[in-house]
Amino acid sequence: xxxxxxxxxxxxxxxxxxxxxxxxxxxxxxxxxxxxxxxxxxxxxxxxxxxxxxxxxxxxxxxxxxxxxxxxxxxxxxxxxxxxxxxxxxxxxxxxxxxxxxxxxxxxxxxxxxxxxxxxxxxxxxxxxxxxxxxxxxxxxxxxxxxxxxxxxxxxxxxxxxxxxxxxxxxxxxxxxxxxxxxxxxxxxxxxxxxxxxxxxxxxxxxxxxxxxxxxxxxxxxxxxxxxxxxxxxxxxxxxxxxxxxxxxxxxxxxxxxxxxxxxxxxxxxxxxxxxxxxxxxxxxxxxxxxxxxxxxxxxxxxxxxxxxxxxxxxxxxxxxxxxxxxxxxxxxxxxxxxxxxxxxxxxxxxxxxxxxxxxxxxxxxxxxxxxxxxxxxxxxxxxxxxxxxx
Numbered sequence: 294x295x296x297x298x299x300x301x302x303x304x305x306x307x308x309x310x311x312x313x314x315x316x317x318x319x320x321x322x323x324x325x326x327x328x329x330x331x332x333x334x335x336x337x338x339x340x341x342x343x344x345x346x347x348x349x350x351x352x353x354x355x356x357x358x359x360x361x362x363x364x365x366x367x368x369x370x371x372x373x374x375x376x377x378x379x380x381x382x383x384x385x386x387x388x389x390x391x392x393x394x395x396x397x398x399x400x401x402x403x404x405x406x407x408x409x410x411x412x413x414x415x416x417x418x419x420x421x422x423x424x425x426x427x428x429x430x431x432x433x434x435x436x437x438x439x440x441x442x443x444x445x446x447x448x449x450x451x452x453x454x455x456x457x458x459x460x461x462x463x464x465x466x467x468x469x470x471x472x473x474x475x476x477x478x479x480x481x482x483x484x485x486x487x488x489x490x491x492x493x494x495x496x497x498x499x500x501x502x503x504x505x506x507x508x509x510x511x512x513x514x515x516x517x518x519x520x521x522x523x524x525x526x527x528x529x530x531x532x533x534x535x536x537x538x539x540x541x542x543x544x545x546x547x548x549x550x551x552x553x554x555x556x557x558x559x560x561x562x563x564x565x566x567x568x569x570x571x572x573x574x575x576x577x578x579x580x581x582x583x584x585x586x587x588x589x590x591x592x593x594x595x596x597x598x599x600x601x602x603x604x605x606x607x608x609x610x611x612x613x614x615x616x617x618x619x620x621x622x623x624x625x626x627x628x629x630x631x632x633x634x635x636x637x638x639x640x641x642x643x644x645x646x647x648x649x650x651x652x653x654x655x656x657x658x659x660x661x662x663x664x665x666x667x668x669x670x671x672x673x674x675x676x677x678x679x680x681x682x683x684x
Contacts, residue, residue, distance in 0.1 A: 341460035394454035403499035414446035423448035426555035472675035524641035540580030
């Protein structure tokens, strides 16, 4: 067992300056004078309400290879779900592993209660990117793709934890968790742990499903009639725009983009127009005010066969991003377009962009497509929760 599988999670959350909260509160109160806010209806919901139509969890075994995991992610992306699977849980024989973050989340027999399998962690696309980006050696890519997924867990911070969220957890508590860097949690369909709510490192159930940030943000749209005063605010009014955005240039290669994203622990980066031939295209650059021409995402590498991945790594990243929609894996997905908004865009507009295009971040640009920042799903969830809390 590798040390990366045994990290004990210590999350460090970065909070925006308190002045942002004051600004958000003032703007929200101004909006409430013309729009009625009724958050009480939202507060009545629990995590169970969000998982009613969710499918049962699908995982890969701990001895599966990285190539197996990538293929599994692509196979799970049946046509209605195209490009939606970005992580898979890893299951092992119970009692032989220390789960990520010290967790002990097991699937047990419904009748006898005997543990059948233990979920030891989650392999995300960022874990895959970090693993591929490690120092190369002879036949290095072949060896990396043949590695067991159990050795890949924990390459990125999120992979060093595995959380279960009780179905009785309130939506507000769920929003608190998913607004602080946790993108997905397991939810037991029939928990054997009684009288608990909130995040758990110890859980036993006969079946699980997965709840993601995208599920929660989609729920906001479903409840838009109760969140009108919040959703009609601009992303600027809600302090939902992250002004600091690192990017790659339009002349960066795929292998350089992978290494940069691995070092900075970024799931996706904007591709900005190159300023000159002298610019270092192997490094991340400050994207502020530079024209956005594309997006490079870790999930674009999903479902790659070894030969395909080997042929893609030397390619120009922008060329890769433009050609990936033509591959069979993404054939049933919506046409790839650059997803952008403006500082004057309302939160509901941004949410619709994110959920319709299945992206986790929307680039904020000016009238000339100059990059001004980004709005991520994390930013959206944090903004909605803060607005409800201060209303």
